[in-house]
Amino acid sequence: MSRRFPSSQAGPLLLMGYDREGQTSSSFVIRCGTPDCEWGFPMPDLGEIAVEACYSSFRNHCVEVHGLKEDDDSQIFLDLGKWTLTLLT
Numbered sequence: 440m441s442r443r444f445p446s447s448q449a450g451p452l453l454l455m456g457y458d459r460e461g462q463t464s465s466s467f468v469i470r471c472g473t474p475d476c477e478w479g480f481p482m483p484d485l486g487e488i489a490v491e492a493c494y495s496s497f498r499n500h501c502v503e504v505h506g507l508k509e510d511d512d513s514q515i516f517l518d519l520g521k522w523t524l525t526l527l528t
């Protein structure tokens with residue numbers, strides 16, 4: 440008179456706990472402030488290392504796509520309201 444419950448039923452419940460992390464990482468995408476530009480940098484977090492990586496990646500993008508000179512020392516402006524990067528020239 441004994442019944443065994445399938446242990447696999449616990450699987451989907453456990454997986455749901457990991458969805459939140461995926462949403463967090465995909466919600467931090469910093470984009471190029473130039474209209475119609477598709478460039479974006481997915482941020483793992485807002486730590487100093489991630490921000491530095493984002494800035495240098497954006498600078499490379501400007502050299503390649505927007506005709507910025509490699510030795511240009513223009514400041515990069517991060518708009519915290521819109522999550523966009525623009526070059527101050």
Ligand SMILES: [Zn+2]
Binds near residue numbers: 472476
């Ligand atoms: Zn751009």
